[in-house]
Each structure stands twice: as C-alpha cells, then as structure tokens.
Amino acid sequence: MDSSKQINIGGVDTHYYEAGRGEPILFVYGGNFGTSESASSAPVWKLNFDPLSQRHRVIALDKLGQGRTGQPLRDEDYTMAAVVRHIADFIRALGLPPVHIVGHSRGGFASTRLTLDHPELVKSLTLVSSGTLSPRPSTNEPTLTNCPFPAYSRESARWVYEGYSHLKEAVTEEWIDGVMSVFDNPVYREGVRKFVEEQCGRKYFYPQLAEMKRDTLQLLADGALQRPLQIIFAQNDPTVAVEGAFDLFETVSTHQRDVELHIINMAGHFSFREHPERFNGLLDRFVRMNSELRV
C-alpha cells in the first residue's frame, strides 16, 4: 500500500488507499472509536489489498474517528450510524460504481448495515468474523480486558492483536508499526479522550449500537438484504463464536439464494492476515462471480 489519499467527507478529513483497476472492492476494518491499547487502520488489509490490486480496483478507507481520519464533528456522532453514513458519503464522493464491500468485525456490521440502507451503493457483501453482527455473545471482553501493558505502547498493541489471533506470528512488526503511527496522531488521541473521558462511548456509541443491532438482525430475518453475501468466519477465533456464522447463514439463506458460508481453520479473528492466500482466493472468486451483477 502506497501513501494514503485524502478527501473531505462532510467536513471530516478522510484518509484512504486506492490501487488497481477493475471491479471496485472496498475494505472496511473493525474496531471502534476510542481505543488506546490497540488501533485499527486501513493498512491492516495490506496482505489482501496488494495482491488483489493486480486484478481489481481496491480501496481501503480509514473510518470516521479511526486511523488517520478525523473525528466526528459532534459528540452525538460518536455512533455506528454516523460511521455508516460516513462510508456511504465516501462512496458517493469518490463517484464509485457499486462496490464489493468487505467488512471485518465491527466493520462487517457497518458494511451489512450500509448494504441494507444503501443497496444502490453495493454490488456484493463479504462479512468477515463479525461478532458485532452475530446474534451470539462475543468473548472479546473476557479475552482482552486488563491489558498488562501501558496504553499507546507497542506492547499493548501486540498483546491485543495476539489475543485476537490464532497464529500469533501473523502479528508482524509492520502491523504494529501501523498501530503506532495511529497512536502518534494527536487527532486520534483526542478522539480517545472524547470517547472515554467525556463518555461519548457510554452516552452515544454503545446505546445506539445495541438499538441498531436489534434493528439490523430483524431486517436480516425479514429478508431485507438484497445483495449476494459470503460469510467468512474462523474456526479458532478467541473472540467470535464460529456458531454465529451458521446463525447468520441460516437467517439470510432463508430468503436469498446467493449466500455462501466459509469457515477457515487454524485462524483467529484476523483470518485475512493469518491465511491471506486462501482468503484472497475466496474474495477474488466471489467478486469475479458477481461482477456482472447490475444494481
């Protein structure tokens, strides 16, 4: 991934990466506002972004309030709803044709919601290890709370991502370098302060997410998803029960033919980094299969 580009989305300086030509694939990573022991950003997709750019147009954005993208302009926008709006506005601002959206974890929830709310922007949906969308309880809190290392440190980032992963060696120095560059960004640190100290998380993010999740699962159960879906979960995810993938498959497949379920073995929460070649194979073929879809 070369250097990021910038675009103003509703007054928020938004960073993204772009490469290749062909069918547009938009990567949406996980995590949320205000974490000081780990920090997601677009380069987490590097092992997928670079190889897939040989065949497709790949775009990875930093979500609202994460990575190098700016913070919400209002306290009330420290919500998942604002994140989804930001992604939709980003797609429109770039003038992208309908995208193959790939969402991981919390980004998987945002991508699903985007597909439900704005189907005209989406050609297919790939949902990766999303405990946020899963109806099953996630275990990331018991797995990852009380980090023994100081906030904003390499050690804390490594501890968190190794805790998420099945293959610890997948947590490379390059990955941690990316986390540290986010930690070093004062805008990001201000977001953490807003989320934690000013309690934007407690007041806005978590209550709105709960309401939105209930609503989203109901929409899925009602058959509202209108785009091809592939669900990719991992067999050994310490934080997301693999059973949730089967629940989601059952829910959507009741209404929709073009749904696939894939489980990758010996992988934790970051299957796309732990087994990038096989993950890329699935994504490449899925995109190619659905490239002719007119939406």
Add this chain to the structure above:
Amino acid sequence: MIMENFEKITVSAGSAEVDVYVAGPEGATCVLFLHGGVPGASPYASGAHIWGDCLNEFARERRVAVLDLPSMATGRWSPDMFMAETNAALGLAALDAIGVRSAHVVGHDTGGITGMTLVMDAPERISSISIVASPMNAPTGDTIAGVSLTSPPLPILGDECQRWAFNRLGYSHPALFETIIGQSIEAAKTTYYKAVGDFGGRKIAEMAVANFRKVQYRQWEVARTRGIPVPVQIVWSANDPRSTIEIGRTFFGLIAEKQQATQFHVINRAGAFPFLDQPEMFTSIVSAFLDGVTEEKRHLSK
C-alpha cells in the same frame, strides 16, 4: 456422452479399466474429478457426466481429468473394481497417463472416499482434496438424515427410479436436470451397471459399503492421529436430504484438528449435487481453494 472438447482415454489398474475424460491446457494445474455412487444401491447411475457443465469451466484454466465408469472394453472384470482402493489406483493411472505428477482431487459423494484413499496412500501425488456432499466420509452417529432414499421405485436404476432419485436429491426442479438425467439413464445401460446386476446388486452394494466403511474408519484414525496430510476443503449443501449442515461441520471439525489448511463451505439452495444446483457458486468456491492453497504453498516455499 460427456462434454465436447474432452478427449477420452482408457486406463487400467490390475484387472480394472476406466474411461477418463481429459481437457484443459497441458502443463496447467491438474484437477482429478471422482464421481460417487454405491453400485447396486444408489438409485441413480453416476459417472463423469454427473458433474455437468462445471467441468468446462474448470477446464478453461486447468488440466482436468474426469474418471468415468469402468469401460470393460476387454471384458476383464471382477468385484474388486467396486472397491475404493481400485478406484484410487485408477485415479493414479489416469494421472500417469496424462503425465501429471500431482493433482488436486475433487470427490463427490463416495468419490470422497476414493479421494481420501488416494490422499492416505499417495499423498505425494495429491495437492489437496475437496470433498463434496459426501455423507459417507462424515460421521453421522444416530442421525435420522439419510432415510430419504429407502423406498425407490423398482427396478433400481430404471428410468422411473432415476427420475425419482434426482427429484428427491436435487434442490432444483428435475426439469432443470433433464440432460443429466438422460445421461444417467444411458449410463445405466452400460456394461458396468449391467454387470452390477449380474453380480447381484444387493451383494455388490454390501461389499462396497463395507469397503467404504473401512476407508471411513481409517480416514478418521489418520485425522485424529497424524492428520490428513494434504489441504482439505469440505463443500456441503444447505439442503441435502442425505445430510445436514451440522454433519458436515462435525466432519470439518475432525479434519481441522490436525490439518491446518482445512476449510468448510456451505452452498445455499443446493441438494446432493451442488455443482448442478449452483454450478457457478460451486466452481467459484472450489477454484478459490485451489488458487489459495497453490499460492500459499508458493509463499511458504520462499
């Protein structure tokens, strides 16, 4: 009987002979397709034709070899040819005949049993195995799945029996399978299936099932001890009347214990023949795995 642009060759192993259909660019990654069926018991006549049009898709990028029914061209014939070990030997003979050192195996139904025999006996020749809708490979315990084929119209493999079987086993309406059903009706007239009848269909079926069961047990022993030695993907259907998603998932869990490169896939709105119900999705999923394990191997060898 089968696809245009496929060359037909005949290979032998011991006293058994089989027709093999070959297509695709020479030198490309090879995929060996193994059909299923239990001779004397299955209510439809399987064969190379069962894969339908997806073979043409695979042959665009890969060298494809598809085992068909034993040809019996020379009249050499014995009950051994129903056994998984014989079919596995025929698979290796097919690879030898087309000058291929190693191949990815895709086995449907009891073709998965033949495939696992190949994997366990000749792992150096097999790059990966894809087991497709194969209840015979999977543990079923005291499941109630599998009772859906207990009372077929007689005679077994008669035209009516075969239409009945496709109607029950497929997810799609059988009108969509007319070509395949017609080819299965033709296959039932071959000397192979006639010979099954001559030997006494039920007796052959019992012998074959006992043999497949041995392979199944051996497969589980290998899976829980040293591990299946090549990458495995299990492709299951959401609507197979002979098996449930949970059975496929349990099978996946057993293999996944020791084989790192294991994946499980479920295809929606598909029955016992996912490659007929959802050919595009099936081709995409299998191809993705072949792409992935090939790239992974290349990466790891650096």
